[in-house]
Amino acid sequence: MITDYKRYFENIPTCPHCKTELSCCESPAIHVGDGLGWGSDVLYICLNDECSVFINGWKQIEIQYGHSSSYRYMQLPGSSESNVMMVGSEDAFKGSIIDLEVVEAQNIRYQKEKKALEDLESSTKEKDLGPAMQLILDEAAGVKGRKKAISMLLEINDLGCIDPIRNHKFRDTSIETECNMISLQLLKANFKKECPFCLELVKSKARVCIHCKKEL
Ligand SMILES: [Zn+2]
């Protein structure tokens, strides 16, 4: 599921035509030519607009096929075979350049999600809120895991989850709704309620908020 992109950055080849280092690009899912995949997650492409392959390509394709496109020099990882890729504009593939830092950050996030899912099983017994909150507050985590984490909050029974949930901006409203429902159940089970004025937790039977002193 996670590609180790780092290895693709170790030996980036240069373009034999313009000597510029090739760009590491995400490979398009579909091979435009024959409908097959490239067999690689990454393509090395010369994105230098001054490269002779690109400059001369416009005329070549115009003459040969009669439409406005050009070529970019291209190599597949692990192969020194020269290829070209047809592109319809100067910007093609410039949006697919892989940013290693971003990719690494995604990998770290994914590893954390995986670990939290593993730890979730034992978290009710250990009354550990950590794994469940990791999943609930991670917007990029899988919905199934997040919902499972929410369903375990009652059993973990730690009111420490209330504040982070309240302060979190949920993109998925169904997750937000479930969180709010569980929060209410959790408060009720602990004989607490939220003061509607200062949002601090008070005893459910309290008539006056001990925090803001307002009448409830
Ligand atoms: Zn080049």
Ligand SMILES: [Zn+2]
């Ligand atoms: Zn209050």
